[in-house]
Amino acid sequence: MAEAASGRTEEEFQDLLRRLELALEASQIGVWQHNIKDEELLWDPQMHKLYGTGRQDRKVSSDVWLKALHPEDVEEALSDFQAALGERGFYNSQFRVVLPGGEVRHLRSRAHFYEGPDGAPSFIGAEWDVTADVLLNRELSSQKAIAEARAVALEQSRARIEHAADHDYLTGLPNRRYFDRRLAELRKDNAGQTLAVLHIDLDGFKEINDKWGHAAGDATLQSAAARISGAITANDIVARVGGDEFVAVLANVGSAEKLEAIADDILSRLRREVRFGNEMLRIGASVGVASSRADRAGNLLAESDVALFQAKKLGRNRVEFFTPQLQSDLHTERQLADELRLAPVLRQIEPFYQIQVDARSRHIVGLEALARWRHPEKGLLNPAAFLKVADEYGLTAEIDAAVLKRALADRAAWVSQGIAPPRIAVNISGRRLADPNLIEGLQALEIPRQAIAFELVETIFLDDPDDRVLANIDAIKEMGIDIEIDDFGSGHASLIGLVKLKPKRLKIDRQLVTAITVSDEQRRLVGSIVEIARTLNVEVIAEGVETEEHACILAEVGCDELQGYAIGYPSSESDTAALLKSARTSGKNRSSAGGGGRTTGSARRRSERS
Numbered sequence: 001m002a003e004a005a006s007g008r009t010e011e012e013f014q015d016l017l018r019r020l021e022l023a024l025e026a027s028q029i030g031v032w033q034h035n036i037k038d039e040e041l042l043w044d045p046q047m048h049k050l051y052g053t054g055r056q057d058r059k060v061s062s063d064v065w066l067k068a069l070h071p072e073d074v075e076e077a078l079s080d081f082q083a084a085l086g087e088r089g090f091y092n093s094q095f096r097v098v099l100p101g102g103e104v105r106h107l108r109s110r111a112h113f114y115e116g117p118d119g120a121p122s123f124i125g126a127e128w129d130v131t132a133d134v135l136l137n138r139e140l141s142s143q144k145a146i147a148e149a150r151a152v153a154l155e156q157s158r159a160r161i162e163h164a165a166d167h168d169y170l171t172g173l174p175n176r177r178y179f180d181r182r183l184a185e186l187r188k189d190n191a192g193q194t195l196a197v198l199h200i201d202l203d204g205f206k207e208i209n210d211k212w213g214h215a216a217g218d219a220t221l222q223s224a225a226a227r228i229s230g231a232i233t234a235n236d237i238v239a240r241v242g243g244d245e246f247v248a249v250l251a252n253v254g255s256a257e258k259l260e261a262i263a264d265d266i267l268s269r270l271r272r273e274v275r276f277g278n279e280m281l282r283i284g285a286s287v288g289v290a291s292s293r294a295d296r297a298g299n300l301l302a303e304s305d306v307a308l309f310q311a312k313k314l315g316r317n318r319v320e321f322f323t324p325q326l327q328s329d330l331h332t333e334r335q336l337a338d339e340l341r342l343a344p345v346l347r348q349i350e351p352f353y354q355i356q357v358d359a360r361s362r363h364i365v366g367l368e369a370l371a372r373w374r375h376p377e378k379g380l381l382n383p384a385a386f387l388k389v390a391d392e393y394g395l396t397a398e399i400d401a402a403v404l405k406r407a408l409a410d411r412a413a414w415v416s417q418g419i420a421p422p423r424i425a426v427n428i429s430g431r432r433l434a435d436p437n438l439i440e441g442l443q444a445l446e447i448p449r450q451a452i453a454f455e456l457v458e459t460i461f462l463d464d465p466d467d468r469v470l471a472n473i474d475a476i477k478e479m480g481i482d483i484e485i486d487d488f489g490s491g492h493a494s495l496i497g498l499v500k501l502k503p504k505r506l507k508i509d510r511q512l513v514t515a516i517t518v519s520d521e522q523r524r525l526v527g528s529i530v531e532i533a534r535t536l537n538v539e540v541i542a543e544g545v546e547t548e549e550h551a552c553i554l555a556e557v558g559c560d561e562l563q564g565y566a567i568g569y570p571s572s573e574s575d576t577a578a579l580l581k582s583a584r585t586s587g588k589n590r591s592s593a594g595g596g597g598r599t600t601g602s603a604r605r606r607s608e609r610s
Helices: 002-027 045-051 062-068 074-087 131-166 176-189 205-212 214-230 256-271 300-313 324-342 387-392 396-416 438-444 459-463 467-478 495-501 510-517 520-535 548-557 573-586 594-599 602-608
Strands: 030-035 040-043 059-061 090-098 104-115 121-129 194-203 237-240 245-251 274-276 279-281 284-293 319-321 349-358 364-375 379-381 423-428 452-456 482-488 505-508 539-542
Touching (some): 030 045, 040 045, 045 121, 074 121, 176 237, 194 214, 194 256, 194 300, 205 279, 214 245, 214 256, 214 274, 256 284, 256 319, 300 319, 324 387, 349 423, 349 573, 364 396, 364 573, 387 396, 396 573, 438 467, 482 495, 510 520, 510 548
Parallel strands (some): 284 319, 364 423, 423 452, 452 482, 505 539
Antiparallel strands (some): 030 121, 040 059, 090 104, 194 245, 194 284, 274 279, 364 379
């Protein structure tokens, strides 16, 4: 019976061994034993498969293992084994082996220290192929690194987008969006203290762009940004808020004198020339300044803009500070501009006429139409009350057009009354001359030939008129409309421009005419202008004729026509019609208004000047 039990136990043991072998084979786990004393390895068949030896030997030399190790892993694998041996404990290592065919596999090896019945030390362990796990982990690590890199790139991209949204691409300065947000923060953070806003606009920037190109303009803006930034502290802010506009915000500057010194320093820095290649570019700046306590600084930007407008209005290249009175004056001016914008539409702009006479016969040969504004509340306004505002707000072209239409209507009325009116001179601004639709608009008016002359009041462009202006002037001449140059000799028109333009007439500026009665030099100068005009076949009108003595001298030096208070004052349409009718019926075209002109003071002359 004992033998039967022993037989069952043996069968069970053998069955267990078979199952274990099958499990090891299925799991591809190799079992090994390393006998330390004789440096002998015992491998099962699966170990030979893992190392690709093609053998079945139970006993294997340790050199087989060592030679199979990847050269880069030998040192670490031996170190792991020696550490486990030294501690007579658990062995855990992972290494690469190079199979006979050159394939590299990753193996995991684990073992326990064991002493046999005779006390012989050894390690009994197992190994299995973890190549798939290593490659998977490597791929996961790679994907994680890629994901992290993408996250970093996305954050950097977001930061760049945010920076681009808040900064000017050219100068690197904050833009208007950032400025508005930062100003609101400064108001909150500095409650009870002071803030100042400096609104800076470059003077002459358009000319640099037009003459030297956009690259020069970019260099100028970059230089201006650096110079403004250099004039303020690191705690202050400077932003580019427009094409050539910058704004600086200063916190707790201190005294008004210190604020003014900073503004003057910025202005001084911007006046320095900018190097562009071999050229030195010259610019300037206008600066508007506004300051207040931070908790009351809601309108600082608007107030600094008002001060900037004043700086430009007073001639540019200067610093102006905001005051409540300045705000009030600007409001009044803008209200006047709004009313003036509607005046041509409401037919409130009308011409008054000043006669022009032949210098010798004193016969009326022309009229100059001078704008007047019949304001519904303020009455009849002379040009001094509104032309400056019209110029600043870009309304001169509309006023010129309104005067021309009313003058043509008056002329038609005179003709219907049997009056043969002389030519009528009407102002035309440089802006209107550059209008591409000008000629089409004039043709629609059906202007009789030689009925109208255009006075160019903005003659500074004569030095270098553009092609559009020259083309329009040629077309105007083709329509039978004369071209006259106003204020010749005042420093605007050049002889080159005069030759290029070829006007019908020029008017000698009143400043040259006034002194001819007391200055031989002025008399010779006027005579020289007359000689130049004759050489170019251009007629000469002398304006500002205020006495009979002026009239005689001007006729003597060769002027063709005379205009001024000694000849006649600007008059309404009805008074002018009566004068023309009287001259026709009496056969005497000589003005009788000279006496009044000789006794009129300078204040009245200035108020009547168109």
